[in-house]
Each structure stands twice: as structure tokens, then as C-alpha cells.
Amino acid sequence: MARHWSNGSSILAGTLFLQISGADCGSDSNRPLGWQVPPPSQCRRSHTFSFCEGGAMTTAVAAIAVGHPQIQGDMLWLRCPDCAGNAGSISHHDDDESFTWIRCVCCGVEIHKKRGVWRMLAASGRKNIESFVRDYEEIRRREGRGSAHPAFYLALPFADLTGRFSGQWLIRGRSYRFLERSILPRLQVRYGQGLRVLDIGAGNGWLSYRLALAGCRPVAVDLCSNAFDGLEAARHYAPVLAEFFPRIEANMDQLPFEDAQFHVAIFNASFHYSTDYDRTLREVIRCLRPGGTVLIIDSPTYRLAASGERMRAERHEQFQAHFGMRSDALATQDFLTPDMLNGLSATGIDWTTHRAWYGIRWWLRPWIAKMKRRREPSQFYLYEGQVRA
Structure with missing residues (x-):
């Protein structure tokens, strides 16, 4: 099932394509399940990867735009609770109770959604x-x-x-x-x-x-x-x-x-x-x-x-x-x-x-x-x- 978002990102055939500006590829051990690394020639400009959990696509659309994100009606842009880096975005229509997660592209912290609630308390304090x-x-x-x-x-x-x-x-x-x-x-x-x-x-x-x-x-x-x-x-x-x-x-x-x-x-x-x-x-x-x-x-x-x-x-x-x-x-x-x-x-x-x-x-x-x-x-x-x- 295809789902299209107003910022141009799309989920096609159960794959989430994600554009990340200026991110570092990192090591294999730090990548989420299904992380697809682009060729080295693309690493400095943008990364495209997909991830899923347990064979099911997450409800989060983790899209990182160049510079300040353009606010779209269907999207809620998140900030990492630990490093204040851009942690992607989720849909404003959030009725999925299943476990899923996204990862901050700046510090690598995993942000989990458990029993319908995104867990975003900072480690400090x-x-x-x-x-x-x-x-x-x-x-x-x-x-x-x-x-x-x-x-x-x-x-x-x-x-x-x-x-x-x-x-x-x-x-x-x-x-x-x-x-x-x-x-x-x-x-x-x-x-x-x-x-x-x-x-x-x-x-x-x-x-x-x-x-x-x-x-x-x-x-x-x-x-x-x-x-x-x-x-x-x-x-x-x-x-x-x-x-x-x-x-x-x-x-x-x-x-x-x-x-x-x-x-x-x-x-x-x-x-x-x-x-x-x-x-x-x-x-x-x-x-x-x-x-x-x-x-x-x-x-x-x-x-x-x-x-x-x-x-x-x-x-x-x-x-x-x-x-x-x-x-x-x-x-x-x-x-x-x-x-x-x-x-x-x-x-x-x-x-x-x-x-x-x-x-x-x-x-x-x-x-x-x-x-x-x-x-x-x-x-x-x-x-x-x-x-x-």
C-alpha cells in the first residue's frame, strides 16, 4: 500500500525512503534494522535508507530536510531529547499501538514507541x-x-x-x-x-x-x-x-x-x-x-x-x-x-x-x-x- 506525504517522502511497497542531509554513515553496528547505506559518493550530501520492525513498516516517517524543516500539515517534526538534533518526523494521525522506533541521526539514540506512547524523556535529569x-x-x-x-x-x-x-x-x-x-x-x-x-x-x-x-x-x-x-x-x-x-x-x-x-x-x-x-x-x-x-x-x-x-x-x-x-x-x-x-x-x-x-x-x-x-x-x-x- 502506498502512502504519500506532502513533503515528497513516500512509503512504497512497505519501504520507507528517508533523506538525511549531512549525516555520517556510521558503523554497521549502529544502524537500525534494514538500514541501507548509500554509495560513498552520496554520503556527504544525502543518505537514503529504509527500516522496518518485525516485518512491518513503522508509522513514523523519519524525514530530515536540509536546514530548518518546512512544517507540513500531516507531519510532526521531532527533536532528539538528548542532543537536540533533528530526530525525524511522525504522522499527526497516530493510532498505532504497536512497538516501533526511530533513531536520531545526530547522536544515534533510539526513540521507542511503546503501547502507543513515544518515550522521549532526556537522559539528563x-x-x-x-x-x-x-x-x-x-x-x-x-x-x-x-x-x-x-x-x-x-x-x-x-x-x-x-x-x-x-x-x-x-x-x-x-x-x-x-x-x-x-x-x-x-x-x-x-x-x-x-x-x-x-x-x-x-x-x-x-x-x-x-x-x-x-x-x-x-x-x-x-x-x-x-x-x-x-x-x-x-x-x-x-x-x-x-x-x-x-x-x-x-x-x-x-x-x-x-x-x-x-x-x-x-x-x-x-x-x-x-x-x-x-x-x-x-x-x-x-x-x-x-x-x-x-x-x-x-x-x-x-x-x-x-x-x-x-x-x-x-x-x-x-x-x-x-x-x-x-x-x-x-x-x-x-x-x-x-x-x-x-x-x-x-x-x-x-x-x-x-x-x-x-x-x-x-x-x-x-x-x-x-x-x-x-x-x-x-x-x-x-x-x-x-x-x-
């Missing part, structure tokens, strides 16, 4: 990240997150069919409704239909699922890839989507994408997991097209930094008491304040603050806390950031 993920997933598992039933995931964020976290999903659902009705239509007018969205901290992928239903082309990124609460759980959305979305295990500070491929980046209840807001935003801006948009949704915000610091200390104490771990392997920021947000304008982003309506009880929380002389409760906002062109 992986120890602390893995420790954080291990604690995070264990706490979420013991809290009873996720479900064995596909209907649970398909109902998100508007209903929690387990009934365990209905209050949290009420907030998520109303935030999404505000995004869907008040922000997304403007973005689709600004950038056109089929806008590319980077869903950072995607969790089980429910936001990418909803965005795909709305005609967007999302890519889901998260540190967690487990099958109950992480990226692997997004498999439940595939049967109801005309085009499934890629899922990539990666760090928000080392996004494995070439420059200027996305119109919008969304942090959905995830921005506060950054260890350095400035660094995280600059990395996201690199991945956005000029004049792109950053959305920060449902990250806890306090008027005073001292309130956020108290919340952090209380949370660590609660985790230690209930789960025997503090979950502090990474020095995450954990909250925002208005002053923090104003400071982030230095990254080249102009911010607008939106507020969804979460009900009268939610609106009264700060007043009740003040009367009872308690710490101020967190507030949730939708921060819309326009990147200066």
Missing part, C-alpha cells in the same frame, strides 16, 4: 524525574484515580463516573466550557480550522480528546505514561475519534519538537508542576509559531506567595501522613501569584486573565476563610498569553 513520577503515580493510584471502564474517560471532564472526585471534575468541566465557548472560537478564527495545539501535562488525554472533537490537531505531552491516569489511558479515546492524536512522554522544559510547529500551547492544571516558570515558557515559545498563544488553566493562584508556600508545606505533610512520602523529588513551583504572572511578561508574552463561574459556594470560599482566620484558599483562572511577534 531522568533520575529525579523518575522519582517524582513514581511517587506521583503511587499517590494517584492509592487515591483511586482512573477506571477500568472506557466510559469513565469518555465522560471527562463533565462527569466523574466513579464519584470519587466529582468536585474536582466540576471545576475542570466549567473551565473547559469557558475555553470551548469563549476562547477556542477566537483562536480558530485567528489561526484557522485544524489549529495545532500542544497539550502539556495532558494526563489521561481528556483535553486532547475534546480538542480533537472540536476540530483541533492536538499533541499530548506528559511525564506520566501509565495506563490508568497517564498517556496510555488515552487509548480509550481512539475508537471514537476520526483521527487519533500523538502521545509523547517528555519534560515540559525539554520539549522534543522542532521550532515553530504549534499555534497554541495549553497547560491544563499542569503549569504549577514547572520547576522554573521562565524556562518553561521560553521552551514553549520556541515550539510556537510567531504570534502563538499560551493558555494556563486551573493552576492554583494566591494573592500572597506566603499562602502558596503554606499550601505546599501542608500538602507535603498530608502526603507523608497518608502515603508515607512527601512527593518532593522535584522542586515544583506549585502555585502562581499576580506578581509572578506579571514577571512572566518578560518572556515576551502579554497576559489576559479570564475567570469562569464555578458557583456561589466557590465564590464565597475566600470570604469564609477570612472570617474563620484560615489560610486564603486557591483560586483558578484562565490565563491567555499572546506571544509578541
Whole structure:
């Protein structure tokens, strides 16, 4: 079966032909299965090779263009997580759960796709990240997150069919409704239909699922890839989507994408997991097209930094008491304040603050806390950031 791509690459008779500019042939031991080396006269200019795994062609179209890659509608260009070299490209229609892999032509690292998720965590800093993920997933598992039933995931964020976290999903659902009705239509007018969205901290992928239903082309990124609460759980959305979305295990500070491929980046209840807001935003801006948009949704915000610091200390104490771990392997920021947000304008982003309506009880929380002389409760906002062109 032939499959043709808009950049001129094609898969014919089960063979992937790949043009690599300026690559070194390397030794036979470092070549992927099926690597075909061109004659020496071609080595300086371009290499043509094909590879397959277990007799089946991979879904990745690993095409390396001369210079900066030309962004095509069907392709997602990858950057090696270890050396930041060009690691080829994959299709934006990513519904294959089988194992496959591609290789960075610069450093030779193999990038594997397992159970539908591309594994693209950088080797540097992986120890602390893995420790954080291990604690995070264990706490979420013991809290009873996720479900064995596909209907649970398909109902998100508007209903929690387990009934365990209905209050949290009420907030998520109303935030999404505000995004869907008040922000997304403007973005689709600004950038056109089929806008590319980077869903950072995607969790089980429910936001990418909803965005795909709305005609967007999302890519889901998260540190967690487990099958109950992480990226692997997004498999439940595939049967109801005309085009499934890629899922990539990666760090928000080392996004494995070439420059200027996305119109919008969304942090959905995830921005506060950054260890350095400035660094995280600059990395996201690199991945956005000029004049792109950053959305920060449902990250806890306090008027005073001292309130956020108290919340952090209380949370660590609660985790230690209930789960025997503090979950502090990474020095995450954990909250925002208005002053923090104003400071982030230095990254080249102009911010607008939106507020969804979460009900009268939610609106009264700060007043009740003040009367009872308690710490101020967190507030949730939708921060819309326009990147200066």
C-alpha cells in the first residue's frame, strides 16, 4: 500500500525512503534494522535508507530536510531529547499501538514507541524525574484515580463516573466550557480550522480528546505514561475519534519538537508542576509559531506567595501522613501569584486573565476563610498569553 506525504517522502511497497542531509554513515553496528547505506559518493550530501520492525513498516516517517524543516500539515517534526538534533518526523494521525522506533541521526539514540506512547524523556535529569513520577503515580493510584471502564474517560471532564472526585471534575468541566465557548472560537478564527495545539501535562488525554472533537490537531505531552491516569489511558479515546492524536512522554522544559510547529500551547492544571516558570515558557515559545498563544488553566493562584508556600508545606505533610512520602523529588513551583504572572511578561508574552463561574459556594470560599482566620484558599483562572511577534 502506498502512502504519500506532502513533503515528497513516500512509503512504497512497505519501504520507507528517508533523506538525511549531512549525516555520517556510521558503523554497521549502529544502524537500525534494514538500514541501507548509500554509495560513498552520496554520503556527504544525502543518505537514503529504509527500516522496518518485525516485518512491518513503522508509522513514523523519519524525514530530515536540509536546514530548518518546512512544517507540513500531516507531519510532526521531532527533536532528539538528548542532543537536540533533528530526530525525524511522525504522522499527526497516530493510532498505532504497536512497538516501533526511530533513531536520531545526530547522536544515534533510539526513540521507542511503546503501547502507543513515544518515550522521549532526556537522559539528563531522568533520575529525579523518575522519582517524582513514581511517587506521583503511587499517590494517584492509592487515591483511586482512573477506571477500568472506557466510559469513565469518555465522560471527562463533565462527569466523574466513579464519584470519587466529582468536585474536582466540576471545576475542570466549567473551565473547559469557558475555553470551548469563549476562547477556542477566537483562536480558530485567528489561526484557522485544524489549529495545532500542544497539550502539556495532558494526563489521561481528556483535553486532547475534546480538542480533537472540536476540530483541533492536538499533541499530548506528559511525564506520566501509565495506563490508568497517564498517556496510555488515552487509548480509550481512539475508537471514537476520526483521527487519533500523538502521545509523547517528555519534560515540559525539554520539549522534543522542532521550532515553530504549534499555534497554541495549553497547560491544563499542569503549569504549577514547572520547576522554573521562565524556562518553561521560553521552551514553549520556541515550539510556537510567531504570534502563538499560551493558555494556563486551573493552576492554583494566591494573592500572597506566603499562602502558596503554606499550601505546599501542608500538602507535603498530608502526603507523608497518608502515603508515607512527601512527593518532593522535584522542586515544583506549585502555585502562581499576580506578581509572578506579571514577571512572566518578560518572556515576551502579554497576559489576559479570564475567570469562569464555578458557583456561589466557590465564590464565597475566600470570604469564609477570612472570617474563620484560615489560610486564603486557591483560586483558578484562565490565563491567555499572546506571544509578541
